[in-house]
Amino acid sequence: MSILTPTQLTAELEGQYYSPKMQWWCAHADLVDSDGVSWSFYFWPALGSLDEAWIATLYVGDEVVDLTSLHLPVGTLKASRDGVDVAFGDQYIRGTYPDYEIHVEGVHNGERVSLTLRMSARMPAFEALPNLRGITWHYVPQFSTTGTVTRGDRAREVTGSGYLERRRGRFWAPGVARGIWESIPAASTGGLSVPLFYKVWRDDGTVQLETLTFTVDGKDLVDFGDVEVDILETAKLPGFEDIDHPMRFRLRAEGDGGRAELEVIRSPHRLMMRDYFVDPDRDAKFTGFYGPGETRGTIEYAGEKYAVQSRSFGSALFFTRRSAS
Known part of the structure; x- marks a missing residue:
């Protein structure tokens, strides 16, 4: 176990790097609109060395509202070196810590859809896995969020909790087989948050990285x-029947100050993509699944026991090589 030290998000860290490495900003939010309807939002503009992507999805009920544009020519996204300022036409993410604004829009099933979201940090920023070679990874664990979602001619106010990260590095590295990630910005009605669970396995079954971070006080x-993952249930989702996607899994994490036992149940309604970036390795082949879920369990820390029962958001990633298929 370790206690992570807050870091200062400078304009240089938040802005565009001039580097051949892939770089991206990523946010998600669990929202409730003025009618009491739950929405999830996932947002991921990415600058690659060979192409760019604007990944944006809204999830409501069993519907995935996909506003994503992939394989954009390099230079399509306009990004600043000074703070967060990334634009794709009229869509954008902009701001500096602690306040950001995101706007996405598009057409889904013939209907105009848009979301404008304001995010205000509730916590300091941190550097995730600072000793991990080849990746620079900063994130803010928890935000309060407000905004407006519009479908057709109807606009509704939304509120909720969110997460934001800034990363630079390779999306896929040779020797990596799969990874699984889940984030719970508001793990209870109190100050508990589990912003980041992430585990990645190599081709030989060994672990490349594992982490589960949490806060009980917002400070x-x-x-x-040390995180163990037990896959309890998988599913072959439509169009991706070649992959067993984890639909229910249990996390057990330990440290000197306590332990966590969490169970994640995922919605089958997910954004599913293959080879959504052009990798410098021509043989790279990868598939990603992104969507909401529910997480329940407990965290024991410093002699106290905390209940976790909340919406969450996560992904599962699978990597192979074309020459091996």
């Missing part, structure tokens, strides 16, 4: 670095 962020 200190604890990292349990």
Whole structure:
């Protein structure tokens, strides 16, 4: 176990790097609109060395509202070196810590859809896995969010909790087989948050990285670095029947100050993509699944036991090589 030290998000860290490495900004939010309807939002503009992507999805009920544009020519997204300022036409993410605004829009099933979301940080920023070679990764664990979602001629106010990260590095690295990630910005009605669970396995079955971070007070962020994952249920989702996607799994994490036992149940309604970036390795082949879920369980820390029962958001990633298929 370790206690992570807050870091200062400078304009240089938040802005565009001039580097051949892939770089991206990523946000998600669990929202409720003025009618009491739950929405999830996932947002991921990415600058690659060979192409760019504007990934944006809204999830409501069993519907995935996909506003994504992939394989854009390099230079399509306009990004600043000074703070967060990334634009794709009239869509954007902009701001500097602690306040950001995101706007996405598009057409889904013939209907105009848009979301404008304002995010205000509730916590300091941190550097995730600072000793991981080849990746620079900063994130803010929890935001309060407000905004407006519009479908057709109807606009509704939304509120909720969110997460934001800034990363630079390779999306896929040779030797990596699969990864699984889940984030719970508001793990209870109190101050508990589990912003980041992430585990990645190599081709030989060994672990490349594992982490589960949480806060009980919105100030200190604890990292349990020993995380076990038990896959309890999988599904072959439509169009992706070649992959067993984890639909229910259990996390067990430990540290000197306590332990966590969490169970994640995922919605089958997910954004599913193959080879959504052009990798410098021509043989790279990868598939990603992104969507909401529910997480329940407990975290024991410093002699106290905390209940987790909340919406969450996560992904599952699978990597192979074309020459091996």
